[in-house]
Every structure is written in structure tokens, then in C-alpha cells.
Amino acid sequence: DSGVTQTPKHLITATGQRVTLRCSPRSGDLSVYWYQQSLDQGLQFLIQYYNGEERAKGNILERFSAQQFPDLHSELNLSSLELGDSALYFCASSVVGATNEKLFFGSGTQLSVL
């Protein structure tokens, strides 16, 4: 168990809908990362937060947004969902998000858009 908690584990929804994925980082970790894993794209970095502030952005669509709250948990909001958004969404955390820190991954949220 990595200590990173993600909920829900599975989510099934319809196209056009909006969902929120939740992540609680390991105790003491200030930095949270969101990744998307699909069969054809592998693990893609979406966005990183550090202590409530956005630190880095990757291939995140405009329909997606995230935030990190004062208690350090993070939420990833996906809106106007499309079939292609079906994927496994991972949250990872590290202490401060400095270079060469290990990332610890949660078990992911499997999103199916029908």
C-alpha cells in the first residue's frame, strides 16, 4: 500500500457528463500529480500541484481541471466527457515535488465513458 488513496475505484458514466476524481496524498506529502493511462497512450502526465498551487501542466485538456485543497487532498474534474476519456486515472504524491523525488502512486480510478 503506497499510502495514496484514490476514490472512487470505478466510475461509469455517459458522454457529456461531468465527474470528479479524488486523491488523498501520503501523509506529509505536499505535491500531487495526476496521470492518465490509456491502452494506446500509456501513462501521460496531466498536472502537478504543490501545497495548493499549480506547479506544472502536461497534456491536460481544457475540459479537465484540478485543484489542491488546504488539507492537501486533490480533485480532478473531467467535464463534457467523451468516449476517448475512458482510461485509468492515477494520482501520485511526493514530499515537495523536487527533482529526483520518488513518486508514490495510488491504485487509480477506472473511468468508463459509455
Next chain:
Amino acid sequence: EDKVVQSPLSLVVHEGDTVTLNCSYEVTNFRSLLWYKQEKKAPTFLFMLTSSGIEKKSGRLSSILDKKELFSILNITATQTGDSAIYLCAVALYAGNMLTFGGGTRLMVKP
């Protein structure tokens, strides 16, 4: 564009075999290379390599980095069925701590 390529895509071996997984990269501002094992869901950390030519070992697993030729290998000796997983290679750049992942190698170890 930063790129990390793993080979082979998948591999089926029998228990006791030795396997070598490959990872090559083309990135700017390389800082380190990491290997993760993904069994059911969460990738779990195996190794971080920053210096060329220095082998990292953990039990039956070992890994080495060649910064001149831009690749790394992960070796698993005396494979066991519990080694069945997807092995992910990722590169960390000098700025920031987000990782660029390769597509993974799916290893299946048959009894």
C-alpha cells in the same frame, strides 16, 4: 518532443528464465531514469538511476543506465510467476519532478 521507448512490448517466459527489458530515451535536460512495476493497478517504484554505468540491484532485479547511448536495461534473473507485471520506464527532467513514461513491457512468467 521528449520520448521514452520500451521494448519488447510483451514477453512470455517460464519460471527460472532470465529476462532483459529495454528502455531508450530522447529527452532534453535528462536528470534521472526510473523503473516501476505495475501489477494490478498502482505502479510501484523499483529503481532510480542517475549515473552512467552504476548498477542498481534489488534481489533478483538489477538495472543499469548508459547516458552516452541513452538507454537503460532492467534484468530479472530466476523469474517467478510473481514477476508477471507491466514494467514501466520513466524519465525525470532537470526541471520539475513530473515523469515521462514509456509504453511499458508486459511480462508474463509461466510456471
